[in-house]
Every structure is written in C-alpha cells, then in structure tokens.
Amino acid sequence: MPPGAETMAPADDDATLLPLAEAQEGLWFAQRRAPHDPLFNTGQYVELRGPLDRAAFAAAVNQALAEAEALALRFVDTSEGPRQAVDPARRPALVEVDLAAATDPFAAATARIATEMARPVDPLREALAATTLYRLGEGRHVWHLRIHHLAIDGYGILLLTRRVAELYNAAVAGEPAGAPLTPFAVALAEDAAYRAGPKREADAAFWRAAFADRPDAASLATAAASLATAAPAAPPPGAPPFHRASVELGAAARAALDTRAAETGLPWPDVATALAAAFCRRHTGTAEIILGVPHMGRLGSPAARAACMLMNVLPLRVRPDESAPLADFLAATGRDLLRARRHGRYRSEQLRRDLRLVGGHQRLHGPLVNILPFDETPRFAGLEARLEVLSTGPVDDIGFTFRRHGADGAIRLEVDAAPAFYAAGEAAALARRLEAFLAASGTAARLADIPTATPEETRRLVHDLNATAHPVPDTTLAALIEAGMRADPAATALVFGAASMDYATLDRRSAALAGQLAAAGLGPGDLVAVALPRSLELMVALVAVLRAGAAYLPLDLAQPAARLARILASARPRLALAEGTARARLEPQVPVLPPELWAEVAPSTAATTPPQPGDAAYVLYTSGSTGEPKGVVIEHRAIVNRLLWMQAQYGFGPADVILQKTPATFDVSVWEFFLPLICGARLVIAAPEAHRDPVALAALVRRHGVGTLHFVPSMLAAFLAEPAARGLALRRVFCSGEELPAALRDRFHQTLTGELHNLYGPTEAAVDVSFWPAGPDDRSVPVPIGFPVWNTRLLVLDAHGRPAPPGVAGHLHLGGVQLARGYLGRPDLTAERFRPDPFLPGERLYATGDLARVRAEDGAVVFLGRADHQVKIRGVRVELGEVEAALMATGRLRAAVVLARPDAGGTLRLVAYVVPAPGEAGTPADTGSAPGAGTLAGLREALARRLPEAMMPAAIVPLAALPVTANGKLDRAALPAPPQQGLESRPLAGAIESRIAALFAEQLRLGALPGPEDDFFALGGDSLDAVGLLLKLREGAGGDPGFGRDPGLGALFAHPTVAGLARLMEQEGLSDAGLDPLIRLVEGEPGLPPLFVIHPAGGIAWCYGGLARALAPRRTVYGLQAPALDPAVPVAESLEALAADYAGRIRAASAARPVHLAGWSVGGILAQAVAARLAAQGVAVGAVALLDAYPCDVWRAEPDPGEDGALKALLAIAGHDPDRLPALALTRPAVLAFLRATDSPLARLPAAALDGVVRVVAGNNRLVRGHHHRRYPGPLTHFRAALDHRERALDPQMWRPYAAGLEVHDIPALHAHLTGPAASARIAPLLSAALAARERATVADGQAALTHEQDLTSCA
Amino acid sequence: MIDPAAIRRFEAPAAPLTRESLRADIAAMLHETPEAIGDDDSLLDLGLDSMRAMNLVLGWSAGGLDLEFSEFAACPTLAGWWRLVEGRMAARAARR
Secondary structure, three states: OOOOHHHOOOOOOHHHOEEOOHHHHHHHHHHHHOOOOHHHEEEEEEEEEOOOOHHHHHHHHHHHHHHOHHHHEEEEEEOOEEEEEEOHHHOOOEEEEEOOOOOOHHHHHHHHHHHHHOOOOOOOOOOOEEEEEEEEEOOEEEEEEEEEOOOOOHHHHHHHHHHHHHHHHHHHHOOOOOOOOOOHHHHHHHHHHHHHOHHHHHHHHHHHHHOOOOOOOOOOHHHHHHHHHHOOOOOOOOOOOOEEEEEEOOHHHHHHHHHHHHHHOOOHHHHHHHHHHHHHHHHHOOOOEEEEEEEOOOOOOHHHHOOOOOOEEEEEEEOOOOOOEHHHHHHHHHHHHHHHHHOOOOOHHHHHHHOOOOOOOOOOOOOEEEEEOOOOOOOOOOOEEEEEEEEOOOOOOEEEEEEEEOOOOEEEEEEEEOOOOOOHHHHHHHHHHHHHHHHHHOOOOEHHHOOOOOHHHHHHHHOHHHOOOOOOOOOOHHHHHHHHHHHOOOOEEEEEOOEEEEHHHHHHHHHHHHHHHHHOOOOOOOEEEEEOOOOHHHHHHHHHHHHOOOEEEEOOOOOOHHHHHHHHHHHOOOEEEEOHHHHHHHOOOOOEOOHHHOOOOOOOOOOOOOOOOOOEEEEEEEOOOOOOOEEEEEEHHHHHHHHHHHHHHHOOOOOOEEEEOOOOOOOHHHHHHHHHHHHOOEEEEOOOOHHHOHHHHHHHHHHHOOOEEEEOHHHHHHHHHOHHHOOOEEEEEEEOOOOOOHHHHHHHHHHOEEEEEEEEOOHHHOOOOEEEEOOOOOOOOOOOOEEEOOOEEEEEEOOOOOEOOOOOOEEEEEEEOOOOOEEOOOHHHHHHHEEEOOOOOOOEEEEEEEEEEEOOOOOOEEEEEEOOOEEEEOOEEEEHHHHHHHHHOOOOEEEEEEEEEEOOOOOEEEEEEEEEOOOOOOOOOOOOOOOOOOOOOOHHHHHHOOOOHHHOOOEEEEOOOOOEOOOOOEOHHHOOOOOOOOOOOOOOOHHHHHHHHHHHHHHHOOOOOOOOOOEOOOOOOOHHHHHHHHHHHHHOEOOEOOOOOOOOHHHHHHOOEHHHHHHHHHHHHHHOHHHOOEEEEEOOOOOOOOEEEEOOOOOOOHHHHHHHHHOOOOOOEEEEOOHHHOOOOOOOOOHHHHHHHHHHHHHHHOOOOOEEEEEEOHHHHHHHHHHHHHHHOOOOEEEEEEEOOOOOHHHHOOOOOHHHHHHHHHHHHOOOOHHHOOOOOOOHHHHHHHHHHOOOOHHHOOHHHHHHHHHHHHHHHHHHHHOOOOOEEEEEEEEEEOOOOOOOOOOHHHHHHHEEEEEEEEEOOOHHHOOOHHHHHHHHHHHHHHHHHHHHHHHOOHHHHHHHHHHHHHHO | OOOHHHOOOOOOOOOOOOHHHHHHHHHHHOOOOHHHOOOOOOOOOOOOOHHHHHHHHHHHHOOOOOOOHHHHHHOOOHHHHHHHHHHHHHHHHHHO
C-alpha cells in the first residue's frame, strides 16, 4: 500500500467527512451552477516514443495516483454544505488500450481523448480522475490523464506527472525513488490553519484596501461580443469548448523579455505579465485593466508537494502610463505582482464576496495571464516525451498562457477564448498581435511607442481596406447638372404638389437666374444665401447659384434671430434668394432677391463664369463646441465624387423617382437635390413640414411612385409605426444621420419591401463616406457603417494616431477627395480637425470625433458613439458645449451642464442642469435643497431665442450646486434624472383631459400623468413624439380607443398643453371627421378595391381599426358610421332606408369594384341589406363578411328593450355587465355619469357624441325589429363567435334563405371580443383570402356589371 | 533590433554551485546584499515569491542538475535549499 493511503478512512460516517479547502469551495459552487459543463475537466496527454516498459509504467502511474489522494475524493452534499472524503473505490487506475490496429492510431487516440475530455463528470457520483495508456504501435504510446479541477490544479498535475516519471525512472534504473507526494490531509490541515490564523485577516485587509475603489473588470470581449453573438460558434462534439490558438514566440519577442528582465531585475514572467496587461488594456480602451494571475499558493507550505487543488487567481490591477519609461512601468507592475503574491493565499472568491460582487456577470478580473516558466515535459528514461496540455479548467473569458517548453528556452503563447464572447479567428489574431507587441517592446522607450496592430494588420487597415481609387471626371456639379438637364429636356424634372417642371424649364429658369446673379457681379468665390421653403423655386435657386459659379449657403429662417445673425456675420453672403417676407430678418445683413424679381430669360449681356472643380459648391453650418456654429465649405470635386459614386453604386437612372424631404440646411439634402438632376430622374419635393409627418410621406410615396427616399433612423422608426406605411414597396431607402439599430433594420424588412442602405458621413466630408447594404439577410449587430466610397479612406486610429486593430475601438478618421476645404473663416478650427495624413504624405485626414472599430471578418467599420461632448438628437448634431454656452449667455445662471440622457424608452434627450445666479428668483437656500417650482421662469423662452428647436433641452433641472467628485470634477453620475412631471397645478378635469394626459404619458413614457397645463414639448416631446401622439389620438393606445381623428401637427404645436389639446378636441366635437358617416380607417394599395365596414349597434366604426390594419395585402378600409350620431340628423325611418343611404355613400366614395362589405353584429345585418341593395342596382359586390351577426327574425320576437335596453347596451359596449349593476339607475344621466366615473373609453367621448350613441343604440333596436331581409344573390362569409351563444340558439345557417351561399368560420372568441386584437388576428387572413377570392370571381363578369351599373346610373 | 545572441541569459554556472553562490543569487533576485540572507531566514519573509523562486531553481538546474521545484517550495530557506542542491549534486556525482 502506498504511503499516505491510510491517512484517511474511506468510511461513510460523518466523522470522516471533511470540509472542502477554500480553493475547492469556489469551484464546487461553480460546478453546481453548470453541472453539464465539461470544462471542469483538466487534462493532458504525453506522447512517448521509444521502448516503454509497460509494467514499470503502469506501476509508476498507479503508485503516483495512489499518493495523489485527492484524485480519489468523493463528494457529499450535507446540511452543513459540501463535504469530501478520500474513497479508495474512486481511485483511478491505469487503463491500457491497444490502438495499433487502427488505420491512424494517433488520430484514434486523440479522438478518444477528446470524447473523454468533453464528458461532464458529476463529482457526487463519479470518480474524479481517469487515466489511459494508448498503445499506438511499436515504441509509440500516448498517456492521457483527465482529472476534475476539484481534485487538482495545474501545479498539482505537474507534480503528479513528474512523480510518475521519477517512479518509472527509479524502477527502470533499479534505484529507490524520492519522497512520496504529500498526503491530502496535510494540505487540508494547512488550509484550515490559514483560515483560522491571523495571516488571513491581514491578507483580507490588504485586498479590501487594494480594491476599495475597484473599477469594473474590463474584458477584451466587450468590443467583440457582438461578433460572437452574430455568428455563434458551436464547438463540434468532442472538441474542447473554447477557441485555442498558439504561437511560438519569435527570437525578437524572447529577446525582448530577456532584455527587459535583465534591465529591471524582474523575473521574465513578471515582464511578460506586465506587457500582457498593457496589451490587454489597449483592447479594452479603459484606463485600467484587471488581470487574473494564477497563483500556486504553496510556497513555504507543507502542501508544496500535495497534488490537489489549492491554486488561487490573484486580481492584478494595472494602470499603464503609456508615456512613462517602459522600465518604470515594468518595475511598478513587478512590485504589484510581488505584493499580490505575498497576500496570495486569500481567495479571490472571498474577495468577490467582500466586495459584494454577486451575480454571474460581476467579475473581479478580466483576462487571465498564466506563466509557466518550467518546461513541464516529463523526462522518462530512454523515451522521448511530448506534452500536450488540453485544458487547465474553465475559460470564463480569455486566457493567455506562456508555456516554456523544450530545452532551448522556446516559449509558446497559448490563447484560450470562450466562444460565447469571441469569434473563432480572434484567439489567433490576439496571439499573433501579442507576440508582435512583445517583440516591439524590445526597442520601445515607452509603451506609447509600441503599436497595437501587427505590421500585417496595419497594412490591411491602412491600404487594403482603403483601396478605393476610382477614376472620376474632374468636373463640377454645375456641369453635371447641365448635362443631366439636356439629356431629355421634355422629361419631368420636379414635382411639387400639383405643380411640376420639366428639365427644359428648369434649364431655362436656372440659366436666367444664374445670368442675373452673374450680372449682379456674383461668380466663383462668392456665397449666395438660399432661404426658401421647399418649392420649385428652391430648386431653381440652387441650380442657378451653382451655374453662376457661386456657392450656396442654405439658411433656416425658423432658427432664432441671434443664431441667424451670427451665421450671416460669419459667412457674409453677398445676396440672399428668399421670399420678400424674409426681408425683415435678412436685409440688415444681406440684400434679398425674391422669386418674383427673378429673370425668366437669361440677360444677353452678362455671361456666367462656370465654376472650377476646386471652387466651393456649398457651405453648411453645423453646431460648434465653443457655442459658435461652424461653416463647412465643400468643393465641387468633393460632391461630384459623392454623387457619381452613388449613381454608379445603386444604378440610378432616368426612370428613378426620388423624394426630397430633408431641409436644405442638412447635408443629406445635397444628394436628394442633385442626384436626380444629374441622372435625369424625377425629383418629388415634399411639402414644407411634411418630412415629419409619416402619413403625408406615405401618401406622397403612393401618389407619385417614389422609389428612393432617405430617413434619419428615428424618423424611419416613426414611419414604420404608421399604419399607412405598411406594405409599401420602395426601391431603395437610405439611412444616415444617426445609428441604424439592428432591430429597426429587421422591422423595416418585416414592414416594407425594398433595399435598405446605411450610409455614414459628417458634413465635413461631402455627405457620406461609407456605405453598408442593410438587406433582409444582414444579421450584423450592430449594423456597420460599412466600407469607404470611391477615392475615400476610413481609418480607425488609437490615441497615438496608429491604426487600431480589428475589433478594437478607436477614433474614426477620414481621408480622400470628399473632405471639406475647411471651416469658413476659421483656419484654427480647420487645422485642429483636418490634419496631415501620416500614411499618405501631402493628404489630409479629418478627425470625425466618432468612435468606431473595424470588424475583423470583413473590415466593415462599426460606429460606436461619440468621443466628445457632441451628440445626435434625432439625427441633428448637437454640441453640448453650444447648448451650455447658450444657457450661460442668458446671464441668469451661475453654472450649467448639459447631458444627453436616455429616457425610459432609451431615446436620447438633452437635459440641462443649471445653478441659478445669486438673486435669481427661486435661488436655492443654503440648505442645499433644490429650488422649487417657479424658479427661472422664462429661462426656456430666453433659451429658445438662442437655440434651434433640436438643440433645446427637453428638461431644465435647477440645482443648488453641481455635484462634484472627491477631486473636484463634475460628478456626472450624481446628476439626478430629470423629473418626469411638470409643475404642480390643478388636477385634470374631465374625461378628455384625462385621456389626453394618459396619451401624453404613454407617448413620452412618463412615470405619472402630467397636469392640465403641462406642455407636451416641455415634458420632453419632440416633433417625432408629436407624430406619435397624433397617431395615438387617432387610433388609441393603452386601452383608449382613440378619438378617430387628430388635430394635425400645426394644431398640436399651437396648443401643446393637455388642457389646450383637450379644448381643441372638444370644440371640434361632432363636426369632426371622427364621427362622420364615412371615415377612412386605413389607406392601402391604390389598385385594390376598398373594404367598407359598417358600425355595430353603437353607430361608431373605430372598433374595426385593428382588423383593417391586419389585412394583407393592405387595402383601403372605410368605416360607415350612423349619421344619427349627429343630434341634428334624425334616426332613419327603417333599416332599409339606412341601407340605401349607406349604398349611396359607398358608390360616392369609390368607383372601384367589386364593393366589399363587412359588419359586426347589427353591422352585419346592415351589410347584408346593403349588399342586396347594391346587387339590385347592378353594382358588383365582392365579399360580404358578417362578424357574428344573425338575421333580424331572431330579434323580432323579442320585446324592444326601449330606452332601458339602449342604456344596457351602452353599458355592455363599455364592457360592463348591466345585470350586475342593479344599483345603477337606468337613466341616461346616471349611466353616462357611471361610464365617466369608471373611466370607460366610451365616456371619454364628447358628451354630445355619447348622447348620440344612446340614441343610435335605441334606434337600431327598433330598426332591426322592423326589418325584413331581402335575398342577396351572392355568398356570405360568416365569422361565428364560437365561444358564445350558449344560452341562445343562434346559428349562421339562419342566413341561408337570404343569400346564394354561406361560408362559416368559427373564431374562438366571445361575441364582445370579435374585433379585439386576438380575434382580428384570426379573422384577418380568412377575410383577406375571401376578399381576394371574390375579386377573382367578379373579374369575369366585372366589365358587364360595370356597364350595367352605368346604365342604371344614367337612367336614374 | 536587438541581437538575441547578445542577450545575457541565465547561463549554466561556470563554477559548481556552493552555499555562497546560492546566497548571492538569492540576494540578487531580492535586490539585497548577500549578508542580509541568513541560512535559516524564511525567504518568504525576505520578499521571495513563487515566480522568483522558480526562476532561481531554473537557473540552478541549467547546469544539468535535476532539481525538483516542489521540494524547494516546501522549505524556502537557504539552508534547506542548499541541502537539496548538495544532495542532487552528490547523487549526480555518484552516477558518473
């Protein structure tokens, strides 16, 4: 029996059960969390060549396995926690397998080994270790060892392996072997002593102090996580479930480690650890990196020769000073390592608990760096051995292992990366990169001198990915437009509302105006302001300015006078093309030439001077950080490159129809204006303000067959949410201006058909410099900004101007022909942002201020955010500094800070934190409490005079003082979230106010209802929110059925408070379209005949909105509503009269045939009656859908419920069971009061409308009883509420006598829920199919029917 | 570029190991004078850590001695280490 085996009894009784060592505890719980993870298996194999004495080998292995008692551990769960005992029954013994007969014995062995390693081991039930000797042939063996991490660590395996070799060598030589391994009990006793001793307390104090201000552990994977998510790498069965890449350190890297070790007096492993830390930090972009450094935890301990699990992972904080001498950094890190090891017994799991880092994702350290300075290959007498370490335990994130091997000091770098966070190629890239980093450290004076990317990567990043050279004619935008205009003079160039202009006219008028400008002395080098709203004249003006050789400066007259004046003072345009009404705003600084004074014919005297490619084409002003807007000057050559690239890239031609909707002050407008003109395509100009109205846009697209349009992504989101946009077919949609969220890309393809392209570029580089096709198959998260356009370079550079390797965040720089000339009149700013290109002498690079990274797999650039204080609010670039400057310029504040904070829905909004100046009303008292209501009244108005709308803070939060950190810096994290409710005021009054307040809260994601005087825009709403609110007003949200109408954007801007909007909605009352006899619920494909849905008993048809939107293909749906909702209209005499009225309205509304009809309940009775009437008139009737409607005969026998019944019906419509409200008096005022009190959506109708509903319900009861059905000579489609009618025998077959056919669909719903979302989702496809089928059926005789109808009409 | 051949490495000791050469190597590794290393002082208390200990043992092994690091780790004093080195040197001499 080997020594030590009897030191612990194998019995089961509690006395022999021992607690776990601290090192085991952490693993135990990790294993219990992931019982099926085979990563807890550690393992290796040794390939042995030469004459092996198999008997001696087996004896040596079995002896060593017996000495390593921990391998025979058995684990037990007890009420006090896990316990363990050494159980000889679990002791592994060498298994011998002969594979010599296999085709490829080595492959067979490694396959079996891989399978063995991939098998999860349950430490409660199974032996922890197994070992096998595979015989591959004569003199060739592979010895595999697999041990659960609970039983051993890397040091322990080394010890065990060396012990096997020692025993074998002694046996072969016939000599006594050395001392046996130390028994496990010794290690446990030592562990217990440490746990109880004073050293542990001292160690704990050291670590807690060292990590008191712990930053988050950064992972190299943060940047790359999305990659792994995009392409999840499932390891093949049997393969180690992590990516491993190895690289041998070259001579330069090894020499560098040795030189630096000699220079600093540090062991080379500490040099390697320090350099690896600096390397990792380059990838995280954080100031500090926390490495995990495995620690043997046995030096000077009796357990030094115990083969068990004692190792610890020490967290090492490294904050490299890149500009300090390299030796200083290495020495400092070496000191930290030494200190950490001195306190290295203290478990990092315990430290995690001390720091309350609970939860799986809160890690103490990032990458693991493990250095194995020994050649661990065992030496067997007479044999050649090769060691392969398969796994040393779980790979949580990424591990870098430096393994010395062989006799000549070779060092292998192994990178193990978790597939959950790293793509397959990343481990290899990181290994090569770190090797190059080490090699470069040999000659570097400072860390800053070492590049992160390898020379190969640098070549790819600088040159290969930017090989965009493409021949472009050296011409001007003016010349391209002239050529485009003359290609087909008769073709329509521009469409604006009902007006249009052909190319010949555009040519003539722009030439005339250009001549007029030239006659006025304007030409190349001059600037002409253009301040016209979207119109045909705007286009004439822009083309004329370019043809005159001058550059145009678009001006937004809506911006505050002060800002406009600053721009005019800085740009000094010679002339402004603007309406005469703009004179007051412009004339003091620039003369105005209004369209009515423009020449119609070119003056014969003055010839224009055409521009040269190097002349300025336009100047656009953008937000500046100093508070001063900056004018970007773009030359013809730059924009020509951009436009010709786009024309070629996307194949634009004369057949294209392009929408112009971007305001001229934003650079996107430049391609919208001019791309159509150079292609001879058609430009459809959206009405002013239409660019933020999705309904108007959808209508424009449909009406004019627009194929190409641009959206800022947030506007695209609003557009896709608009029912009118669904099902649109577009050729190409371009997004730019802000990040395109992957979810929005996906929603786009679910909602529309068409190409989606993501473009990127600052104003400073002629609109866009990169492109990415975001097609339906694109799975990229995030969506890249893509690849450079022609003659353009994208460079992601680190802080020292070197290319950041793929996957690593850096600063995006742009180069190439599209760069702006610079900032008008600001050579200082120009020099700051446009710098000499270090990679291409003589060229310039523009620093965008954007953070980006290059995707490893394809080189596509991914936008990561802003590096500075600039943000994009709804696509508009905003320098927070400019907003802060404007706040301070009010003279009413002591301090101001502006942040862009995401609101509850994740949308960025500007929040201003202000400290009022002393003496300012409401200045906070010294108590430090925040100022109360009424503070700084008028500040917002003062600000509005200085800032454009997009730059106005959504909230202004007054503070007594700005919070600061310990070192006196602004503590941004301590700034409070802005309150979501406005000032206190009277409570909400009335149902309409309550409804509108609820819709405000819904749209703006407010935590509480706003007050009646709260302003939609002051609460944080912007114009896109306004569009959303209008949609909700129209169609309802959150249980509110909606008003069936909206007041329009203009009215909302004019009446932005809850009370104001409520008054507006109330005033419109019954005259409003929402209660009209015919309303349009949905606008659909123009070619499809519409569906007419007829109101149920209450007379209102809004309930069909959900069903109408769910139809596919999308078709126009009209709702017929009871005319008697209007108190001025009497209730119809008979149901037949009502049907005649509806038939007339239907024929007046649409000439499309066949006429489709549907109705729920009473609406179904009416639908059948209308169908019969239309058929009698010779009108082709399509589908007639009855939603749980039954013939009048059923009701005739029942007594008219009278007024009581109408009120009961009203209660039922509102969702109440009238029979369960016995205490409620059935009088009109009582019921209406009850409905209001219960906050019923019905009660939110204007009072007159509610009266109308009661009247209509009563009237319908009467009409139904008096009606006798005529036969409709076509088929009916019936949707039966299959969950209802248990008490009454209602059967769709009752319709048989009144139709030529009947098709019944059972819908699993109650009658009352038949137009709800769930039932609509079931009915819509069936109804869509029925509509299509009837269209096909009526096509055959359609022409005849139509003729017949016309005959009848003419006779009538 | 550095010429790897020009780098000073932990070469095989020219002279056989002695107690005093061990003391000098330990002192150099700890940035101490040899006198500061007492025979029975705990090298841990003097600032030795596992990586430095490994580096020392590796250096002493470079001459061909088959030193077992775990034995050194078990008794980190100069006296203890010298006993181990002396023993291995004697064993090697016996085999020759």
